[in-house]
Structure formats: structure tokens, C-alpha cells
Amino acid sequence: MPNRLAHETSPYLLQHAENPVDWWPWSPEAFDEARRRGVPVLLSVGYSSCHWCHVMAHESFEDGPTAGFLNEHFVSVKVDREERPDIDAVYMEAVQAATGQGGWPMTVFLTPEAEPFYFGTYFPPAPKHGMPSFRQVLEGVKVAWTDRREEVGEVAGRIVRDLSERTLAFGVPTSEDGGPAAPQPPTVEDPHRALMGLTRDFDAVRGGFGGAPKFPPSMTLEFLLRHQARTGSAAALQMAEATCEAMARGGIYDQLGGGFARYSVDASWVVPHFEKMLYDNALLCRVYAHLWRATGSELARRVALETADFLVREMRTEQGGFASALDADSAVPGDGSGKHVEGAYYVWTPAQLREVLGEQDAALAAAHFGVTEDGTFEEGASVLQLPDTEQLMEAGKIASVRARLLAAREERPRPGRDDKVVAAWNGLAIAALAETGAYFDRPDLVQAATDAADLLVRTHMDWHARLFRTSLDGVAGSHAGVLEDYADVAEGFLALSGVTGEGVWVDFAGLLLDTVLVHFTAPNGTLYDTADDAEALIRRPQDPTDNATPSGWTAAAGALLSYAAYTGSSPHREAAERALGVVRVLGPKAPRFISWGLAVTEALLDGPREVAVVGPHDHPATGELHRTALLSTAPGLVVAVGEPPSGAEGEQVEVPLLAGRSLVDARPAAYVCRHFTCDAPTADPKTLEEQLTGQQ
Structure with a gap:
């Protein structure tokens, strides 16, 4: 019963x-x-x-x-x-x-x-x-x-x-009267000291940080890319590139269907723990897209797109949101017992390759993907990898073999899927898909991001700008959103606005962030994980450290900073600066556990830069300026694009960053600003690129 x-x-x-x-x-x-x-x-x-x-x-x-x-x-x-x-x-x-x-x-x-x-x-x-x-x-x-x-x-x-x-691990500074003082924002020295700590932990042979088990360090990679963009640090870029390549070639990455498993049980990224989480793949999709943006790496481009396609193909729900996870376990193919085994859906034996591909192609595939008679997993099965830097099969043959293996895998018993839609993780997916779609001219990915954002507004958000944590089959659950929900959804909405030019997403982000300021923020600027009117537990949780996802604290700092850049709001920027005070203490001590805070710090130290692109939405020059801005590596850069003002009395613009911006010699123009103070506008994409590549 x-x-x-x-x-x-x-x-x-x-x-x-x-x-x-x-x-x-x-x-x-x-x-x-x-x-x-x-x-x-x-x-x-x-x-x-x-x-x-x-x-x-x-x-x-x-x-x-x-x-x-x-x-x-x-x-x-x-x-x-x-x-x-x-x-x-x-x-x-x-x-x-x-x-x-x-x-x-x-x-x-x-x-x-x-x-x-x-x-x-x-x-x-x-x-x-x-x-x-x-x-x-x-x-x-x-x-x-x-x-x-x-x-x-x-x-x-x-x-x-x-x-x-218990007090927070980093300690809250006190004022002269003994009360809590506002934490001070980080300085240029803080990310530098954090980089030194990461250098000591870096695995120069196998990529990543520390030993087994190894988790994808998505937020650390984002910090490294932003630090390199701001300072030109070769060491930061080298660690990011080496780690991304090692993961992309390892068994932790699904070489057939795209997407990353939760972690690798070994130090070489070979044998994964096979569950696939929405948050990991959203964060890593964005990281690989940003790596391509910084380096032009073909491997990064392929992994970003394959991961985005995996999200849409495997994780998207009927309502347009994204499911939480795929199980690690599934029934053994052809076994008939119904017994579930971890990784059964993903691993291959040489005999299974021969059954699908025939002798000749199976031999090529075994060499290409590192499948051996001994296997890298249990009972002689292998996790597919790309162990060699040289391609063993020409591109056409690789595509054919992958397609045939993927089709055969589709016939296996599939891992279970948790169809629960989590607001925070969908916010991460919205940001990743919007940016990946924009970079690689994939409007279908941008549309998928928009559909997920629409679902969050319709189903997870009430009239008081309060969020429900989860939904299932289009029906909101009863549990209140926590800080990470508000922060990550706001982050996703702001990224979506930058790509689509739709200012309504900035408005929705502002509503959520105002709720953060009112219900989640302590008088000294520190942040709680639950609202002041949430269910009382034995302790009100408050944790600034990043784990598998950005903490609500550091994610809120990032969204508050971006929103301030779009709107010029001093209260939101000041709140972001106070929240980032934690980076001053934790950054040098535990950089891997405050990496998103360090990434946001890079944006703070760089401005962040604001780009307003003004021009008819269907004009090719507007599109070229917009794309040039989106492809900038300036840390945390925000982009607004909109029609030129009509001159009508009382006219309102959707995004304050666009206010007062006009065409240049009747041509679409871009304005590069910091704190709403702008350089001379330009109609030339090359000049815009030069304005955006200057390092601080």
C-alpha cells in the first residue's frame, strides 16, 4: 500500500x-x-x-x-x-x-x-x-x-x-562600537593571491585540481578565463585550457551524445560516476563557449555545442524547462534480468562495437575511443575517451561511427530522469544556452533559453516576485525558493536580455533582486540562504562557499553587479560590493571554494564594462556591432541593444543603459561605458573590438 x-x-x-x-x-x-x-x-x-x-x-x-x-x-x-x-x-x-x-x-x-x-x-x-x-x-x-x-x-x-x-568561517568584521561592520570589497591583490593558490593545487599532468575523485571545476575555470582576460595571465589560461582539454578527452565526457558526468572516480578523468546533472552541464557548456570565445579552440566549440544539444535533447521537459538529472544506473542491455548497473547505458566492449560497426570500423573505433579487451570499467567494458591528440579517423568517418553507435545506444534501456524543474539550475541553463546560441548562430538554442525563462515566469514566479523552488509537469511545488534560485534565475534573465535585446528580462531580474535585498540580506551586507519569512529551522543557513554550483551568496553578488551595470542602480552595486567582501578572506585561503566569487570579483575590478548598441533591429550593422560586443572577453561585460530613440516626448527605453544613446551619422552605433561614463561612440566593429580588448 x-x-x-x-x-x-x-x-x-x-x-x-x-x-x-x-x-x-x-x-x-x-x-x-x-x-x-x-x-x-x-x-x-x-x-x-x-x-x-x-x-x-x-x-x-x-x-x-x-x-x-x-x-x-x-x-x-x-x-x-x-x-x-x-x-x-x-x-x-x-x-x-x-x-x-x-x-x-x-x-x-x-x-x-x-x-x-x-x-x-x-x-x-x-x-x-x-x-x-x-x-x-x-x-x-x-x-x-x-x-x-x-x-x-x-x-x-x-x-x-x-x-x-557558529559564525561564518571568514568572520564578520566589527565596527568601532563592536557591532557588525560592512565587509570591504576585494582589491586587485585578492584574485592574484587566489591564482597562486590554484597554481599550487593544479595537476599539471592530468589537468584539474587536487587528486581523485575529481569534479569538473567549472567555476574555477570561469575565474581563470576572466582573470586572463583582465590581466593577460598566461598561467591562468594554460590551467583553463589544459583542464578543459583533459575533461573533454576523458571518459567523464560523453563522446557520443555530449554532456558531462558528475565526476571522475580517478585522477585522470577516465572512469566517471555516470549521473548527469543539469547544473554541471549548464555551467560547463558556458565555460567551453567562453573558452572558444577566448581562444578559438575547435575542441571547445564542439564540446560547447554538443553539451547544449544534449541539454535540449535529453533534459528538456514538455513545458520547456530543463529536468534536474539523469540517473547513473540503468538496466544491462540484453540481460533481461532487470538488474540496474551503474554506467550500463554508456560503456562498450569490443564485441559490442563489432556487433554495431562490423570488424573494420569496430577496430578503428576501438583505437579512436580507447576501447580495449581489458576495459577501463567493470567486466571488460570501456568508457569511451579520446586518448590521443591526433585524430585516428577522418572527420567523415568519425561522424558516421558516432552516429551509428549513438543510434545503437538509443536502443538500450535508458537511465531514469528526474523531471523536476529546479529554478536555480534552469537559470544557469538559460544563461548557457542563450550565450552559446548567440556565439554560434544557433537561434534554436536561444529560443530554448527563452522558453525556459517563460516557464519560470509563468510557473515559478508569483505576483510578489517570490519564487517557488521546483515544478513538475508545469505545476509549481509548494517549497519556497532559496537565495540561489533568485540569484541564478536573475543571472539567466540578464544573459538572455543581453542576447535578445528584450528589456523585459532586465525588469524581471530587478524584481527578483529587490526581493534579495529585502528578504535575504543582513544589515551588514552578508546574505542568508533562506528568506526572513521562510520556515524556521534549527539554524538559518548562511554559506558563502561555492560547491557544485555557485553559492547563493556569490551568485547574488554577480547578478546584483550586472543589474547595476544595466540600470545604474547604486544600491544594487553597493550590495554586490558588500557581498564580495567574503572573497578578501576566502580567496587566498580556499580559492576552489569561492571561485564564482572570484569570477565576479574580476567583473567588479574590470568595471564591469557596459556596451549599449543602438540601431534598427533588422539592420546588418546593428547585428555586427551586437555580435562584436557579445564576443568580447571583458569579465562580466553587459550588453544592451535596442532601437534608436524616436524623439517622441516622454519616450521610455526598456533598459536604462540605452537612455540617451543615438545613432552616429545616421548609422547604428555602440557605446562602451563604465559606471555609465562612456567612450566616444563608434559605428565601426573593429574600433569597438579595440575598445573592449584593453586590459585593466
Whole structure:
């Protein structure tokens, strides 16, 4: 019989709707039930494409005796971390503080007052590798709750007090009266010191930073490209190019269908963890497009376009948004058992190549993609790579082989897809697709970005400029947006306006950012991850560090800065500068965990530059000036394009940056500005390019 999750909209929660565990969604009613029964709460947090979440579900939550014990002695609450990042953040902080590590599934035991007292992640069904079994954990917690309730309460209270007394890692400066002072914006020395730290962590042999496992450092790469554009640093560009090439040639990149897996389990980018996340691919699509813009790299162009095409082909929903993720696991082709194995959809054996391509082409493909009899993955299968810098097959043959393999792969059982539309990640996708479409003359990609933006306005945004975090099948969920939703959606809208010239997207971004200033900003300029009127948890989350995506804090700084450049708004620029104060402390210490903040800092230090292009929208010269501006590598540059003023009394322009701009000798013109102070306008694209390439 379905449990209470059957009425939820989260695909992750629905995966557990048929479990024998009597799950509750996170709700006051669940904790009321725990108080009524006098039992603790098991909080289990995961997400739909999480491999070990699936493993623990099969081993424990689908097991009748385990479920029976849970139902008798606990109230069990299941949370989708992608739907409720606030809950995930608060309890993950407690898990990491107590155990020194974290991950998903996250397993936390709570009092009926939602206070945590015991923590873990994945627990196996039987003891192994020094870990107790899940049943042992449950029995131990039950005994402690029954026999030592007062001690459990003291532990829980101490944990909550410790969390509430924690300050931000970088520290908030104090004023002369001892109160919180406004953080100071970063200087030119801060990104330089961060670059030195990245140089020490850089893997000069295999690309990337640190050792295994390796995650795509998309935000770090964006910082490096912006730093090189502002300063001319050869070291920054070399690290970015080497890392992008290593990833693009490795198994972490889908050599047939485009798109990147979540991470590589090894240090050489060979064997991925196969789940594909929307946010990774949106961020990396934009990075590779920006790398092409900076260098003209053919590899970067191909990867940017293939990743964009992957997003539209594989991740787009019927409503025009983008789904959250593709699972790592799928059924083994031709097996018939229904058993799901990680990577089964993506890997190949030599025999499988021969079956699809024939002997001769299979031999070429095996050499080209690094497929060997021993394999790079399990049971003799190989992850496709491009291990050699020299092409082994001519372009026509490569295209034919890839098309045939891709068609054959389409016949395999597909990985599951989490169709949940997350506002923040769709904002990232809008920015990536709009810019990639503009750079490579792909209006279909720009249209896909516009469709997603329309969905966010129609479905996720209410009349008070408040966002819902998620939607499914065109219906908004009930959970409030968090800071990253407002920031990333605003970022996407501003990028879309720069490409399309439609000022309404600047207006929508302004509404969202005004909500950030009112509901997410502390008096000293620091930012909270949840609004001041959001559901109260045991701690209001506040984290400036970037992880798999830009933190809400640094993303808000970037969007606020860009919006100020479009509108001349001093309050928005000042808010961005205060938010970037965190970069002064964290940049030199932990540059990989504040990389988006460093990228935004590069924009701040460069201006950012503002380009107003004025001319009839269908005039070729307007289009040429607009394209020249979009292809500039100036960090954080904003572009507005619009019709020349008609001269009518009381005429309003859509974007303030265009106000007062006129044609030059009756020809379309471009104005390059900083803080709304402009150079002489030009009608010549070459001159515009020269104005935009000067380094600060």
C-alpha cells in the first residue's frame, strides 16, 4: 500500500512511495506524530540520481523486517535535497561537524523538536569495512532513546547550541562600537593571491585540481578565463585550457551524445560516476563557449555545442524547462534480468562495437575511443575517451561511427530522469544556452533559453516576485525558493536580455533582486540562504562557499553587479560590493571554494564594462556591432541593444543603459561605458573590438 509520499511531486520521494517504510514528507504533522508517540525521527535525505541512495533503498527501505522495525520505533521522514536545500544544508552541517565528512544518503536521527542527536550517511545491511549495519544503528538509537532519554536530549540541545553559535568561517568584521561592520570589497591583490593558490593545487599532468575523485571545476575555470582576460595571465589560461582539454578527452565526457558526468572516480578523468546533472552541464557548456570565445579552440566549440544539444535533447521537459538529472544506473542491455548497473547505458566492449560497426570500423573505433579487451570499467567494458591528440579517423568517418553507435545506444534501456524543474539550475541553463546560441548562430538554442525563462515566469514566479523552488509537469511545488534560485534565475534573465535585446528580462531580474535585498540580506551586507519569512529551522543557513554550483551568496553578488551595470542602480552595486567582501578572506585561503566569487570579483575590478548598441533591429550593422560586443572577453561585460530613440516626448527605453544613446551619422552605433561614463561612440566593429580588448 502506498505511503504518504504517493501524493508528493518530487520524483525522488515518489521513488519511495511504495516502500514498506511508512514515510512522511517533511512537515509539522510528522513531528507532531513523533511527539504523540514519544519516538525519535529518522530523517533520510537524498536525491533521485544518487547511486548510494538507490543502494540503501534496495537494501534497507525495501526490506520488510527493517521497515517493520522503523515503523514501530520511529517516525521516518524522507527529504529530497534538491527540493529542500535548506533542510539539507542545516543537517549536513551537523553531520560534517560530528563526523568530519558528509554525503548522500544522509541519515540523521532527531528529537520530535527536530534537534539532531546521531548522524551518518550510507549504512550497509550487514556490518562491513568498520561500519555498523543499518539495523544495528536503529537498534542502538532505539535503546538510547528508551533508556537514556535525558542524555539524548542533552546531546541534542548541545548540538543545536553549537550550530546556532557558529559564525561564518571568514568572520564578520566589527565596527568601532563592536557591532557588525560592512565587509570591504576585494582589491586587485585578492584574485592574484587566489591564482597562486590554484597554481599550487593544479595537476599539471592530468589537468584539474587536487587528486581523485575529481569534479569538473567549472567555476574555477570561469575565474581563470576572466582573470586572463583582465590581466593577460598566461598561467591562468594554460590551467583553463589544459583542464578543459583533459575533461573533454576523458571518459567523464560523453563522446557520443555530449554532456558531462558528475565526476571522475580517478585522477585522470577516465572512469566517471555516470549521473548527469543539469547544473554541471549548464555551467560547463558556458565555460567551453567562453573558452572558444577566448581562444578559438575547435575542441571547445564542439564540446560547447554538443553539451547544449544534449541539454535540449535529453533534459528538456514538455513545458520547456530543463529536468534536474539523469540517473547513473540503468538496466544491462540484453540481460533481461532487470538488474540496474551503474554506467550500463554508456560503456562498450569490443564485441559490442563489432556487433554495431562490423570488424573494420569496430577496430578503428576501438583505437579512436580507447576501447580495449581489458576495459577501463567493470567486466571488460570501456568508457569511451579520446586518448590521443591526433585524430585516428577522418572527420567523415568519425561522424558516421558516432552516429551509428549513438543510434545503437538509443536502443538500450535508458537511465531514469528526474523531471523536476529546479529554478536555480534552469537559470544557469538559460544563461548557457542563450550565450552559446548567440556565439554560434544557433537561434534554436536561444529560443530554448527563452522558453525556459517563460516557464519560470509563468510557473515559478508569483505576483510578489517570490519564487517557488521546483515544478513538475508545469505545476509549481509548494517549497519556497532559496537565495540561489533568485540569484541564478536573475543571472539567466540578464544573459538572455543581453542576447535578445528584450528589456523585459532586465525588469524581471530587478524584481527578483529587490526581493534579495529585502528578504535575504543582513544589515551588514552578508546574505542568508533562506528568506526572513521562510520556515524556521534549527539554524538559518548562511554559506558563502561555492560547491557544485555557485553559492547563493556569490551568485547574488554577480547578478546584483550586472543589474547595476544595466540600470545604474547604486544600491544594487553597493550590495554586490558588500557581498564580495567574503572573497578578501576566502580567496587566498580556499580559492576552489569561492571561485564564482572570484569570477565576479574580476567583473567588479574590470568595471564591469557596459556596451549599449543602438540601431534598427533588422539592420546588418546593428547585428555586427551586437555580435562584436557579445564576443568580447571583458569579465562580466553587459550588453544592451535596442532601437534608436524616436524623439517622441516622454519616450521610455526598456533598459536604462540605452537612455540617451543615438545613432552616429545616421548609422547604428555602440557605446562602451563604465559606471555609465562612456567612450566616444563608434559605428565601426573593429574600433569597438579595440575598445573592449584593453586590459585593466
